[in-house]
Amino acid sequence: MRTFVAVATQNSFTNGAKQVGISTKLASKYVGQLEERLEAQLFHRTTRSVTLTETGAAYFDRCLPLLEQFDELEGLVQETQSELAGRIRITAPTGFGASLLVRALRPFQAAHPKVSIDLNLSDHHVSVIEEGFDLAIRFGELKDSSLVARKLMNMRVVCCASPDYLDQHGFPNEPAALATHNCLLQTVAGNFDNWEFKGLSGVYTVAVSGNFRANSPLAIANMAADGQGIGRVPLYTVQPFLASNQLKLIFEPQEAKVIGLYAVYPPSRHLTARIRLLIDHLAEQF
Template sequence: MDKLDCMRAFAAVAAQSSFTSGALQLGISTKLASKYVARLEEQLGAQLLNRTTRKVTLTDTGRAYLERCLPLLDQFDELEDVVQLRQQELGGPVRITAPTGFGSRELVEALQPFQQMHPKVAVELLLSDRHLPILEEGVDLAVRFGALKDSTLVARKLCAMRLVVVASPAYLAAQGTPAEPEALATRNCLLQMTSLQPDAWTFGRKDRQRTINVGGTFRANSPRAVAHMAASGLGIARCPHYTALPFLQDSRLQVLFEKQETDPITLYAVYPSSRHLTARIRALIDHLAEYFGPR
């Protein structure tokens, strides 16, 4: 067995606290991952992991070894980069996490041309509406909206996206078009639960902002679901422009209070500051910035 494979298996199992999840991250069987780690422990003459039926944890020796193991794995990746850059051919796995709604359509559409250009790059896309812990989940790159709060991470801006208030012409014909945002306090507003304050809608920019408290009969943790419901005529929604765009294009939705929109939300590519960026990950980030920037 190659010692590098053993080290990679150990690092993945340690990150996931599970042989099954660690093996899944590497694309190998649980049995093989267990064999790799056992062989590494045998070579070192030390127990690196405590194994129970419920969880796998690091021993003190395992924790110390992991701290020195991860930089070495990064250096091996960097050596591969040198070869790949000379050959002008990228290859290897990239593990990405993104919000479900944005990731299932917009991000997938952005990834398609990248994988066509680099067919040897294997992308694993993890969609979740909660922020997955990057280091613990063995994630190479996260695509996220909003300000960066974790100082151990690095963020590169991909683009800024409008937050728009929308309603269907049928709803407005039946209920009347609100003249000012304050009128939303008495309207049926459709709430996106993944936002920080789903029932407090902000209007205006920076120091001239005002907040309107809203409520309604529909809530969802998907901005695309909120846009769909607004297009059906149930009420008024506030959502990222990309989710409303198909309905705006066929006139099933129209934008309200366009001149009073709040600051746009920013889309970032996020990665650990401690991790070496391989050539394929750097190339992917550059591609995403180029793809989404003009949008």
């Protein structure tokens, strides 16, 4: 049933199989066995696509609440056991996921060795429900109101440059001076070429421009560390560079932007014990 739902949401046996962690051949076998048992065709299959039949669509609608109930039952049983077990599929931003998140997950897995973490890193917006993730770790404004979110922490957004760049191009004494500098633009955030700062009269913006832009804050930090310009990224991205003196923070008193870090998950009447405890653990860690 889980395999059928995964194939249906992905419109693909290959992608559905990946979602549940089995081979395409086994996914096809499971769905075939299900159709044989039900004596009904659940999918229209062509060489290019897999779509639900009318019967398949009706079965799909009934499957979802049943699977939630199975998860709830599993969670209730696990709460009475000394050990948690099972898989948790997480999606997170590339830079944060590969560094701070991995370090935060380490003690959780040490305490619960039978829980397996399947971490998918992407700097693109991933649909939690359609892609079959249990949990998403996200920065910034949350656009999908159908999901439940728990705030884990606030993160400063900082301006930085390398000592070599500042020696060569001069230290900007105020944010307005950024107009004469090469600014490295992170395109994930909206309005990325207008940077916010705090002044005596409140928050204001400075229009910036430059010859490099990227959707990854780590790419911006690396370019800044190489002396290519001034970057503006979440603090976690530049912390290793600050420790090695490859980057310096500038305009700290004028910082105006803080972004929230959230654990986001599909609405459900009952989170499984392992997912709920992982969220609690991340909230404590951050």
